[in-house]
Amino acid sequence: MRRKITVFLIIAVCYLLQSTVFQALSFASISPNLMIVVVSAFGFMRGKKEGLWIGFFTGLLLDVFTGSILGFYALLYMYVGYFNGFFRKMFYPEDIKLPMLLIAVSDFSCSLIIYFLLFLFRGKFDILYYLLNIMIPELVYTMVVTIFLYFIILKINQKLETIEKRSAVKFV
């Protein structure tokens, strides 16, 4: 329960920051994607199942406030969380290379999927333009923010895990 509330708070804070503060701090009308960092980080820290649920609810939140069709972002982010879960066994908290790489790949593939499904099919074929002006700037900005956000999420998760371990020991 404690974990659920904490995760909800993290998602809420990230969404609020992204829709208000980071829109004001956008460079050339590009803002970072905090939600993908959260989903991806919980995916490789906690495994497929939890990544899947967190991705689903995060996506649903985005659908309600920004999407045009309910369920699209939920589906997309759910898969992001799930696939990041495969890397749980390779994940070590001290090493930042793998998390950075995973978050970068997640963000970029999300952008690509959004472009293919929502832009290419409407006849906007200039992929190079979108790549250079939307996807890559978003990726770079997201990676900059990740350096800070990832450690915050990591610390919160470690704290939660020690509390959970302690209470599990108590019951035994």
Add this chain to the structure above:
Amino acid sequence: MRRKSKFFLPARYLLLIMSGVCIIIMLLSFTLNISGGPLNAAAGYVFVPMQEGINKVGTWISDKAVNLKNLSDVMAENEDLQNQVDELTTELNTIKLEQYELDNLRELYNLDQKYPSYEKVAANVIGKNSGNWFNTFTIDKGSNDGIEVDMNVMAGSGLVGIVTDVGPNYAKVTSIINDTSKVSGMVTTTSDNLIVSGSLQKMNEDMVIEFNNLNDKDNEVSINDPVVTSAVSYNYQQGILIGYISSIETDSNNLTKSGTITPAVDFEHIEEVLVILNKKQTVEN
């Protein structure tokens, strides 16, 4: 150690089930045109107050910063303006006389105002689309304040967009510069109709939106002509300013023209908008 549930469902089956759920939700919302419903209400009550708070703090801080910076500018401007006020007052007096005359003449001719003044409600922008692909935003008024889907949204004198979803205390506005938006417009100088469509690429490059299907055989439409919403538009009220034509080209079919429009609204800095409470009357209603 985590407690295990009564039955253990492997992650891949869970993924399959949830994918199915998502696809069903998508199909339902696409075909039946339903939006979140209770989901909207719940999310609205949790997030909208917080967004409002953050925005208030943000505006307060930026206001203070701007205040300090502008103080000296404003002093100088004040002096200029004072002079201008004197000039304008004299001008105003002349115009008042003319207005009085005009009113009288209007009454004589029994002319009604050409465009009825719409009933409006002011709202604050509280959150913008979190992604970089679409240009939608949420405002702090919802169905509790009488806002419905398909109401037009303005800022200043220009058209901003249309309400596409409402919750009890918030509404989602899709702006006319959004990549999927299309508005039927009219050039005021020649009354020719055209279609205005938002474009992410054009907006990012030159801060303009596209128009096409302009039928102008005699080359009467020129750059800087104002474009307003047309009478034949299905969702938009007639006569709201969209922007000014910034470039025109003849299409390869030699019949129609297309080009770009500079929007009348500064979409980068929208903070307050006006929602028109009258909806466009269509044949069905």
